[in-house]
Amino acid sequence: EAEVAQSPRYKITEKSQAVAFWCDPISGHATLYWYRQILGQGPELLVQFQDESVVDDSQLPKDRFSAERLKGVDSTLKIQPAELGDSAMYLCASSLTSGSYTGELFFGEGSRLTVL
Amino acid sequence: AQSVAQPEDQVNVAEGNPLTVKCTYSVSGNPYLFWYVQYPNRGLQFLLKYITGDNLVKGSYGFEAEFNKSQTSFHLKKPSALVSDSALYFCAVRATSAGTALIFGKGTTLSVSS
Numbered sequence: 284e285a286e287v288a289q290s291p292r293y294k295i296t297e298k299s300q301a302v303a304f305w306c307d308p309i310s311g312h313a314t315l316y317w318y319r320q321i322l323g324q325g326p327e328l329l330v331q332f333q334d335e336s337v338v339d340d341s342q343l344p345k346d347r348f349s350a351e352r353l354k355g356v357d358s359t360l361k362i363q364p365a366e367l368g369d370s371a372m373y374l375c376a377s378s379l380t381s382g383s384y385t386g387e388l389f390f391g392e393g394s395r396l397t398v399l
Numbered sequence: 400a401q402s403v404a405q406p407e408d409q410v411n412v413a414e415g416n417p418l419t420v421k422c423t424y425s426v427s428g429n430p431y432l433f434w435y436v437q438y439p440n441r442g443l444q445f446l447l448k449y450i451t452g453d454n455l456v457k458g459s460y461g462f463e464a465e466f467n468k469s470q471t472s473f474h475l476k477k478p479s480a481l482v483s484d485s486a487l488y489f490c491a492v493r494a495t496s497a498g499t500a501l502i503f504g505k506g507t508t509l510s511v512s513s
Contacts, residue, residue, distance in 0.1 A: 287442075316500055325403075325489055325503035326443070339500060374442055384431055384493055385450045388501055390442035 308377030422490030
């Protein structure tokens with residue numbers, strides 16, 4: 284069964300350092316999402332891509348976060364510099380097409396970030 | 400603005416008993432509603448969705464959900480709980496005005512005791 288791949292699964296870093304997360308969506312899925320899940324809360328959307336274009340990045344803290352999906356396939360989410368409050372699970376998800384509002388999102392296993 | 404509320408932080412049931420995890424929503428237009436489950440340090444797994452049609456939706460692992468438009472609710476149910484059902488459950492709604500991303504509730508921890 285096709286899966287969304289994410290790496291690394293766990294990352295420990297010190298504040299002010301740079302960190303990057305990688306996501307490879309299910310083959311053929313045009314839409315890719317990055318969510319952040321703080322412990323005890325539900326996932327919150329950071330950025331949404333349709334192919335290589337950003338559809339929604341209104342909740343992305345652009346002073347320190349950046350995301351790209353250069354060839355419309357895999358994606359990288361970067362944080363620089365990391366802050367203590369960035370400790371969270373970063374979840375990548377994909378869906379078949381943004382034109383269909385009925386389709387579910389498929390999630391990867393997530394990347395757990397701890398900032399010391 | 401679209402939103403989802405899960406009023407219970409935790410639900411405790413005994414194995415073999417029926418379970419209900421509550422969800423209410425607020426959305427303009429027709430709602431597209433979803434339930435996901437999350438095990439510790441794992442991603443979210445899709446359980447079921449309501450798009451249109453029959454108000455009772457059946458999904459994975461014996462779960463079902465009942466859509467109630469008048470009460471703006473979409474409660475998750477299972478007739479007989481298993482210990483292995485213990486996990487974190489999220490209700491989500493589609494934000495049609497901002498693309499296809501899902502808006503999630505804060506989650507409800509289900510604990511099934513043997």
